[in-house]
Amino acid sequence: MKQAIELIINGETHDLFLSSNVTLVEAIRDNVGLLGTKVGCDMGTCGACTVLLEGKPILSCITLAVECNGKEITTIEGVSDGVTLSNLQEAFVRKGGVQCGFCTPGMILSGTALLKKNAHPKVDEVAKALEGNLCRCTGYNRIIDAVLDASVSTSHLQDQGEK
């Protein structure tokens, strides 16, 4: 049975009419047409499809779109305006946290959620936040570096803002 739902993706409202078995990633990629969210396993094991639902990272390949009716979703396209990178996106490039790039959107969303609630995470907190995201290229060292580095530059900006 189809349902009319409203997804607020990156601040924009999308009215969709979907079967209840359509997953959130299908809605995002096939119905809304945002293709930055990746599908690596389609069974909730790799984290490539991570998006933020009301600010929390979730696996969009094992989440039904209808369950997200009326909720706010952030995809990789909503992390920055795409021209000026966010601190974390910039740090991923600068620190070598990107290789093939297929896990990168999910990594960045998990990392973004972490930095939002914990501006100064320790290494084990970074690892905990990113433990659901598989990366086969980097060995993770530089991904950890990137998140730590972004947390430093984020706090730097915040400090400046506070002054």
Place this chain on the structure above:
Amino acid sequence: MGELKLVGKSLLRKDGPDKTTGKAKYTADRKLPGMLVGGILRSPHPHAKILNINTEKAEKLPGVKAIISGSDTRGIKHGFVETPRYPPDQNILADDVVRHVGEEIVAVAATHYKVLNDAINLIEVTYEVLPAVFDVAEAMHPDCNVQIHPNHPKVKDNFCNIAGKTETQWGDIEEGFKQADLICVDRFESHLRTHGYLEPQTAIADYRGDGTLHMWISSMGPFVKRKKLASTLGLPEGSIQIHKAYVGGAFGGKIDLFSHEYCAAALSIKTGRPIKFVATREEIFAAYRHGQPLISEIKTGVKKDGTIVAQQLRMINNAGAYKGSGVVVIFLAWGFSMIPYRVKNFKYEGYSIFTNNPPRAPLRGHGAPQVRFALESHMDIIAEKLKMDPIALRLKNARIPGEELPNKDNVHNCGLQECIQKAVSKTDFSNRRHRIPNTEKISAHRPIKHGIGLGVSAYFGGSLIYPNGSSAIVKMNDDGSVDLLTGAIELGQGSETVLCQIVGEELQLEIEDIRIISSDTATTPQDIGAWISGMTYVTGNAVREAAGNVREKILQVAAEQLNERVENLKLENKSVLVAADPARRISYRDVYNASIAKNRGDTIIGNGHWRTMRDEPFHPSLATTKGRWSENYAFSVQVAEVAVDTETGEIKLLKATTVHDCGFPINPQLVKGQIDGQVSLALGHAFMEDVMMKNGYTLNPTWLDYRMPLIHNVADSKEVDVITESYQVGRSFRTKEVGEGLVSAILAAIANAIYDATGLRMYTTPFSPEKVLKGLKLLNENKGLR
């Protein structure tokens, strides 16, 4: 030549912004109007005769647009190797017999996945199940009652199911063993692992009314795919355009032609509509190709002083149901065993054996980790028996610069001796080895034991395999910026960044001034692809020549305009100036316009080509190893520091130190990224990853059950460059392999470190907790007996 500006610098990846913002387009991100979805019915049996295929019910299902089966593809063969000795042996869709679980039988095109899956379920196949064999020893046994394919006609050994054999020798092996003071015999075994690329196997085909076939494929080189598609589809190569798509990792697993790629093309031709195939993760685990399990039997004769005087090797590979890369890995295993050390008398036999398992593919290192794990463990065993320092043993036999290898290749500026010395000094190796038994005495109750171990490896770079070389085009724009056209494919290694650095260096441009158009078979020149570890060297030199060609043209035009001799000019900041009188200058923009005006419209287009071993007609013989293999050998030494929990059997790789000779690193940060990734892959190989198969079925076809390293399984990875080459503008350069050779020595180093920590010698991978506990128990019992 002055200081280098771009090359040798850790410039940021050109594809970084696109990949971090979700703009980078991979194959599945391509949406075409009216696109169908495709899927494949696969064999549920490891070995069976197909008696009948009935697709009637499926065809009647609304939304099913086309179905093809073995009768449509009969007679079309393909294979990883296609040579007279090893002709292609795989069917696109099974003909009369299926030989492994997951073998492709019927392909369906449908409007939606729901219809597609219903259609596949409605296809009725009647099988006569045949006996099957999975274990390599059983399969090759002369009395084996399962004949998967006839034995290779040229191999006369009294074994069954021989897919291929490599044999070679030099010196006098009998005489060599006679000279030996010690003869050491060992046997090692490596297990089945898989690539674990994040992006699934994906292909899109769009056959258009004008007779051209357009494809997007997650691959490791569009030109190899195009060739194989053209030959199987019976189309001219020029009618197939494989478009650029970023690739979400491959690690060897996406080279060959896969049935789904052919089927996508055939079904698009049949329906006149675009079609997309995406393999499910379970399909990839259960039916696609994994790496190469290898048995290594080694016999080595040494003198008291450590000189290796004879070595005899027998390698046996479980190839699966078709030759795949199995007949290549037995050739490569010879190569990986002969590079690092001098062995005067040598004999090698490699067998590739058919079993009813899925066929195999290269997996990063393609045999090197298996071979080096065996040989470097063996070296430590020999050293102990000789009561010799394992470092001294290695230094005694390690190649030195300028040495000629038995296949007439030369190691040129080989950095191996220096790598060994630096690895030892950087890790304080000699002092820290054996330190552990002392701590053990102090705190016998503590279950954690630390150990340190070392391994040596070497890897070839580039080789003569289709398409044997690369070309490149550099063309100038009106503002002096340039476009680089290259067939090189970006799959994470950073090719686009590295190639732009080379262009920038040759033309004194900023990296932002270079636009790269890559990996499109119609608009970019042919390229060797990202699969024989030669892209930076082969494509890099082609790109350097193309940019050099542009530089020559720029200088020529500028010389005429400035009325000055070319040798007095230099390039700087998108201008040409007189070195002695910098005020006399001409901008690239003016050079561009002058060239159009005076050189019959030449917009300053340069081209370049590169082929390794230009005097060599062909790749070396897979059967005899004769012929040149590579002109670039990279050497490496890796040191592992481990902690073994003797109560749980769990082992941690605490620190990996990689000392390597990659020639000249064009981009050190990208090199480091390659090393970290390879250490992580080896960590998975050593402790975590294991494709568990029973009777041809994969028991753990998900990432929940096939454990790859997570962010919690990070090893501290340090690296030391031993730079043996330099880069000079206008001259060919030598970079050596760095993308896959460094999964090997570290594996051996881990095994040797486990021995150092516990006295337990690992003869098989993975070094799993149960194996470690069992081994330690046995060790303690034996101690008790003594």
